[in-house]
Amino acid sequence: MTATTAEAHGGVEAAPGNPVIAWNIHAQSAIHDTAKQSPTTSTRSFAIVQGAVYDAVNAVAGRPYEPLVSAPR
Incomplete structure (x- = not known):
């Protein structure tokens, strides 16, 4: 027996x-x-x-992100 995503999660799709x-x-x-x-x-x-979703969206969108602060040396 299989259920759709909406059925499995109480109507959330x-x-x-x-x-x-x-x-x-x-x-x-x-x-x-x-x-x-x-x-x-x-x-x-x-x-x-x-974190994986964020990286995937940025990879697909082709807009790299830059860190807001530089790492200490």
């Missing part, structure tokens, strides 16, 4: 053409439903996912 929201839905499913991670561990996992 990603907006068409918005892969960032789709990634968040899949991350929530993997982190909470499948892995059943604790709140502390899941916070770290979501941070890693959001």
Whole structure:
């Protein structure tokens, strides 16, 4: 038996053409439903996912980002 994304997440579905929201839905499913991670561990996992989303969007958009501060020498 399979369910659509909306059915599996209580009616929440990603907006068409918005892969960032789709990634968040899949991350929530993997982190909470499948892995059943604790709140502390899941916070770290979501941070890693959001970092990956940020890097992916910047890579696709072709706009590199520059750090706001320089590293100490």
